[in-house]
Amino acid sequence: MQGGQALPPVEAQQSDWQTQGSQWLSGVKDAAMSTLATGGGGGKKDEDEVYSPFLGLEKSQVLQECRVFNDPQLNPRLCAQLITKILYMLGQGEQLSRSESTSIFFGVTKLFQAKDDHLRRMIYLVMKELNPSAEEVIIVTATLTKDMNSKQDLYRANAIRVLCKIISMTDPTMLGQIERHLKQALVDKNAFVAASALVSSIQLIRVNAEVVKRWVNEVQTALQSDNQTVQYHALALLHMIKKQDRLAVNKIVSSLTRTPIKSPLAQCLLIRFVKKVMDEEGGGGERDRTLLEFLEGTLRHKSDVVIYEGANALCGLPNVSQRELSPAITVLQLFLCSNKPTLRFAAARTLNRIAMLHPAAVTPCNMDLEGLINDANRSIATLAITTLLKTGSEAGVERLMKQITTFMSEIADEFKVIVVDAIRSMCIKFPQKHRLLMTFLSNMLREEGGFTYKKAIVDTILELIAQIPDAKEAGLMNLCEFIEDCEFTPLSTAILAVLGTEGPATAEPSSYIRFIYNRVVLENATVRASAVSALAKFGVQLPQLRSSIVTLLLRCLHDNDDEVRDRATLYCSMLQKMEVSPDDVFGIGPAQLCLQPLPVPLLALEHAVAQYLAQPSDEPFSVFNVTMSAEMLAAERKAAHEQSAARRKAENHDGGSRHQMMPGTPGKAAAKAVDASVDYLAKIPQFAHVGPRFSSSKPAALTDPETEYSCACIKHVYARHTILAFELRNTIDDQYLQDVRVALDLAGTAGLEVEVELPCPALPFGVAGQAFILLRRTEAAPTGSLGCTLRFRVREAHAETHEPLDSSAGYEDEYALEELELAAADYMKRLMVADFRAGWEGMGNGGEVIETFSLTYSGLPEAIRAIVDFLGMEVCEGTGTPQDGARTHTVLLSGAFLSGAQVLAIVNLRTESAKQVGMRLSVRSADKEISQFVASCVA
Amino acid sequence: MGLFSGLFGKLGVSKKKVKVLCVGLDNSGKSSIINQLKPKKTAATELVPTVGFAVEEFAKNNLNFTVFDMSGQGRYRSLWEHYYKDVTGIMFVVDSTDKIRMCVAKDELDTLLAHADVRNVPILFLANKMDLPLAMTPVDCVAVMELDRITDKPWHISATNAMTGDGLDEALTWLADQMSRSIRY
């Protein structure tokens, strides 16, 4: 049982733990019999019913029975039964007090006197579960060390596991004392012993990497083992040892790709390592041929697991091309027809994931996917249908949606969320279909469902509202109906917030008021408070409704919740004053106060208000006098960073399925990740005056990877300003940098002035830091290359703690960075249009500019990617991917320019030679100058 | 536990089992004494300081001894008490050349004697390392450690040499005799 828990099942060499397993089983049976015999089974004994042998086990009784551990005439069988009971009890979540577990622990240690194998195994097991304290647990060190050197394989293997667990939990430095034995065990000729040592080392490397790293030769030897399990664990450990050193990892990978390993699981692991190496190399440069060939080779492996792992890895390669995909798709297609549900499921899931990015590549599987839409396994059916939705044509949408409706009620929420995601991408691909899809969504909203599911639907509707102007009113109405009967407070408040901002701009704002006011009457305090705020937003924006809103708010003044009352009071007096004179509150206008986040963090505001109250002055209080202390800034920075890191992690974890990317908009996930830090930007007082953000760029690296210092820049564009946020990292462990800033050379670019500089005060080794520059633009949209230099003060640092040495006063130094490009795309925002043709025709050719270019790209997909990136516009109607082998292609693009003007573009491409792509770019907007600006930027 | 061992047990053919705790300050010679008592072929040739405890077995005077050889180092002494329960006998080893730490040994003994689990248990004191020139005699040891105040349980003291085994036989015979009397069935 012990072996089985930690190791995946492997056919060979199972005898060890098989016998152990049967011993354990017989132990359970014995214990069961004794429990039943003593009447501990609880309740009547019914022949037909199966009782857990331990049903009704009493903790106090078990503790009493522990006396047998002290008996000089030890009964091993009884003791083993008792340990089984203890393990069962712990497994059921029973809590032991410190003294209870101490007394059991010492009782168990006395059992080492018995020579009974079965009992010894139970001792090992329970020892790990009891979690003895560090002071107590040392008592068994000698005993376990002795067992580690026993002639019995069983003792050796288990003792290693227990001792290593104890060491890693209590005192990792003790590892030195048993190092010699462990090193030997790694290459033990018994597979169970070797595997135990390897698995234990994987645990230990987390707490004492230094020692474990010394065993690399033994691990290499274990990797050559004939036993598959040993091989598997050895590979995992070897990778952990070399993880930090990319070159070494590459070396392992390339040497193993040449000499194949037998274990399928090890092979899968290797595939993951290969994938990681390829991910890190990025999609930019040339792909490593040998690695790619290795992955392709795995598709011919005889084990399904390996084939799937290989296919899955290929599908997930960065910037994967159609040609690279096709062999993987072929094997997945075969899996779709397998009689094993797991294979069908796995294949459908992988295809589903890549369908959005590479619909053309997945299309060949459509027939097979069609065959699965009625699969008895509804999870498979769901994946099949949603994949078809993503790859299919507009015409099929209705049929598939109908099909899925038939079993929506049978599938779990988790899969309903997949359906919602498919619908989300559907709407973006076929904006014309929004009515049908919106209806589907609103039906789903009415059904039963958990929070995650409902949230996915609401998020999708909100995204549709934001992306497709035509869908706005219907979407808002659906949400209004939903909150009439919504049991999830967070969803209600989120929807109320959106209603407040979006509702006033609709044709009939007053129709929303009733829904909102109902919340004030019917809901809990949190929702009531949100409803009050939403009402105020209507009042602020719509003078004609203001007096009725005030009437409604007056009724809230008697609410029994403080927050609701406070909000109502504030908004009432604010709206009433607006009627007379548009006064502001603390220096913020009513509209800004209601509609935008506070310009300073709450904590800073609170602090400032408290200070103002303590020492009132004649000057009225104003938010613009709020200052932030250095600690507050640092805390905010850290929080924003953690938030964006967590979000990035979530995105990666989802494998892109939650946030399907449109072809040609690879920036979306990255853009989401920068959102958190942007929220934080808005809270830095020095930036309070820049207004709402127009757009944020992807991070642009200003250093090569793996240089001493790394620096990347995100450009945040505002109406008249651009904030440059520099992400800094210092990779020299004996340097501590201070006052790190980026010096810009603005000489070559007209129209830019530095307004504020916020250097990074300290940049220790390995900790991310940030520096900012606020630029004021004196011209509308300056473009060009800015020279950048990193300037800082270097102090020597302690190599271990990375703290600066007091002895080191430091010196000023600088480091050349790459140029920062300000491009047209920075001033452009992706914007979806419902009907491109209609929009294009409607715009007329008055503001049209046409340019032709010859581009140096080796294929259409590369050229498209580059152009979309360069222009920073949204790809419409799924025109981001050319047909396989096509020589010409047309891309439709849409965006909003800084001024708010809509810009549309048609890009006609033609392959002219192996290295040349010809392009005709037609740009239309209301303003010819803007069109000209956009078009000329490509040159 | 096969059928036969069970039968033999009932018929009284197998030897009786006793559980003995061996305590004393570190370096007093506990592990050496137990090593000396073990059958020659299982005896260790080289001893390292005990970390925690070790369980050893040997037969002596028609009894099967299971001895818990406890580590005597400071950080482990507080853990001795967890092993007092249900022992049939206690061996308390004293380094008779270590006059300086004799009072530490006395303190530990006081704690042991005061413990509720140590009642009616025979205690065998071993004044070890008697071969060395500065060794105190058993009579000196009794005086320094005030052993004569122990009236509620049987005790005995012998001078021993763990290296040669001198004195051990006589000492163990006393302990075996005491324990045979107190064994409950």
Ligand SMILES: Nc1nc2c(ncn2[C@@H]2O[C@H](COP(=O)(O)OP(=O)(O)O)[C@@H](O)[C@H]2O)c(=O)[nH]1
């Ligand atoms: N001369 C002599 N040395 C002894 C005697 N007993 C033990 N030693 C030594 O004392 C040291 C400590 O012995 P050990 O058995 O490890 O003591 P423990 O810590 O009580 O287990 C070792 O170097 C032994 O060789 C003895 O009777 N005479």
Ligand SMILES: [Mg+2]
């Ligand atoms: Mg010892």
